[in-house]
Amino acid sequence: MKATLSQRLGAEILGTAFLVAAVVGSGIMAAKLAGGNAALALLCNTLPTGAILVVLILALGPVSGAHFNPVVTLAFLFRGRQEAALYAACQIAGGILGVLAVHAMFDLPLWQVSQTVRTGPAQWLAEAVATFGLVLTIFCCLRAARDAIAYAVGLYITSAYWFTASTSFANPAVTIARSLSDTFAGIAPAAVAAFIAAQIAGGIMGLFVAGMLFRSHAAD
Helix, strand or coil: CCCHHHHHHHHHHHHHHHHHHHHHEEEEHHHHCCCCCCCHHHHHHHHHHHHHHHHHHHHHHHCCCCCCHHHHHHHCCCCCCCCCCHHHHHHHHHHHHHHHHHHHHHHCCCCCCCCCCCCCCHHHHHEEEEEEHHHHHHHHHHCCCHEEEEEEEHHHHHHHHCCCCCCCCHHHHHHHHHCCCCCCCCCCCEEEEEEEEHHHHHHHHHHHHHHHHHHCCCCC
């Protein structure tokens, strides 16, 4: 049975909230337990993020498609997907709810503003590359390995944490939410707009390349 619009939007709120909770919460826990070892802290932040993505896509994909990311929604809009504005609004709202929940769980001030500076051409390029790869992964798997999308996305983000200079936000809703947490995973609000612009550019390119790779030609 096809999910109603309210069910789909609810799934996007819930999924994005849990995604952000995993990103920010594991970052807080990692900073507490890693003893100042930055590499260990990043690893402890990476693994829960990749794992929760697999769980959330498997659990909520049948309801909403498990976008949890305005760029992914934008990519589907280019293919005729409607309700993009509502999806994006719910993803942003879910991300904010997720970060507030984490602050409450760790007994931190609910409303915060991140002081972590993440900016510059290298960081912007990293976000474009990270989002390019994410969208490319999703749309190639839709054509070639639909049942493996959850695992492919989780593994891609896990690896992209380590091969991108920005640690692979690759998601405007997550970026906005992380600007509201002055913790390990935070990003200063002044850097958000440039990150989102890079994510959108990378996502569009990923969609274009996926289309080129799987475009059929009668003459081939």
